[in-house]
Amino acid sequence: MSVLDEGIAPFPLEQPAAETVPSDQEHDGFIQAVTHAEDIDDFDMRHLRYFLTVVRAGTVSAAAQELHISQPSLSQQIRRLERRIGAPLFIRSSRGVELTAGGRAFLREIQSIPGQLRTAIAAATPAPRAWPVGVCGGVPAEVLAQVQNGLVGCARIRQDPARPRLRMRSVGTVDQLELLRHGEIEFGIVRLPCPAPHLVRAVVWDEPLGIVMRPDHPLAAHTALTWADLATQRLLWYERGCAPGYAETVPVQLAGLGWNARLHPIDHDQQALFVHALQTTADLVALRPRLAVQGDPQLAWRPLPAGVAPRERLAVTALAGSRAAHVLRRVAARHDWPYLP
Template identity: 45%
Template sequence: MAADHRGAPGADDLANLEWRRLRYFVAVAEAGTVTEAARRLHIAQPSLSQQIRLLERSLGTPLFQRLPRGMELTEQGRLVLGGVNRALGELRSSVAAARAVALTATVGLCRGVPQSVLARAEQVMTHGQRLRIGYEQADSQSQVRLLRAGALAFGILRTPVDDSGLTLCTVNDEPLGVVLHRRHPLAGRPELTWPELSGQRLLWFPAARAPGYAATVLECLQNHGWTPETLPEEHSSHTLFRHHLMGHDDLVALRTRSASSGDPDLLWRPVGPEPPRERLALAAAAHSAWAGRLTAVTTDDPAGSST
């Protein structure tokens, strides 16, 4: 076959080559005949022959000799095949190296999340894959906005929240109990009832951080006959939390058992009946690549949760 060098491509023209045609060229070179290559590729033989001709035209050089027994590579074809195979090898190595690099995810974290819950959330986020996680302190309400804006991959937040556009996976569901100092008049009770909390003030976080959660808990208290005066807890420091509770016989806080510290001067007591609950969820934007990790996990009995 005579070479037609009109319009032969320079190095810069290779960008116009179609990967599909190169793949077809390799298949024909390996199979030795267009008929066998078409069978392996699951395409029609005439279509494959046309694609090979178009590739030769775009390269400006013959790649095969058409012989009665099949297709034989020309010298030019052998050179092109070697280049394509080297390029494929480099591509495979690059893809393998890229897959070996851990993804990075920025995760919003609300205050007071126990370590056991954080570990459970990380199991869900990694889902058996390598993932480099960086945490960013953010309240539950802010996380909803940041997730929708794509500024966070995941968020660990208190529910309920406006979950439109989000995918949520519960990672902890635990009853709240009462935290008080060990010399508090109620400290000797192994379990508290709602009437015993009458007259007690509540050390409480600013509701704007998690308005849905705050409203749900306070409504539960009111339904049980306790409408406490709230003392805002502006800081997340345990030292300040402890300082507020110590020495006040009319001030208590609400925490889950798992979030209560090992401070010897503070006690945690269950309260009932029907205490409010804290539900922590792992969230991602619904249409993001991260959301698939949440929907793939079964959470019938979230690890670390208590009843």
């Protein structure tokens, strides 16, 4: 069944009630939408999902696993979509798939449709039961509580069980950007800077970074560190895919302050593996705000030598123009969270 096939009450073209009279612009937009819909009666929404998943996964086999369907079935559906459009969308090779020029044009025009549809559905539902929130790794519990209280309010939840709740889950920053765009999560929590022009951001955490190490590390005996001390150490640091923007910016800031750190990259942001790497590697240190590690007996924290240290900033994000973005703007104003449109 097409996504446009469900029964919908007719638009009030004749003698509408006073409160539902559409403006001329709205009426013209509706007529145009009806005309466009007539041209895509046989278009299935799932084909958009299949197409977008193949683009994201890079191979048909990986996309089929993600979609929980067989690879031949997915290939057949993609070919059906190409026949419907009348142009090839992918160039197939042994390494995977690449978009054709037509495929890139198609992607550019349709990638916002799932998010727009989700927003339209949400707009018709005044009180959603849950807002899914993607959370990048290493976010302190107090930040999650602050976001919870800001977006919903714990006291209000207890008084009114029907109010929206947050459903938080671990999602890497890169994946968050895709899920927000496709409407699969309402909000994200990421480290800044996070280059994504289609998002709005509200800063909820802004703390100076310091050196983190195991308690028996030789530098843990120093109450104050120097750049010469740190020159002999490698820095346990994010790969770009874990924290785009932040992963590149902080090492550049450190170099400007006097430490050209040799990076020891990690492709994850799990706390247990982070601690394990520090405990099992002799010349390895990391960067974290003091508040993020205080009270952890497995870690020691020391300030950086600089008077003005690089900072870690965490922000709640939402898709620009969405209902979630309007909610975030109001909450940011109420709680004095710096808002970055």
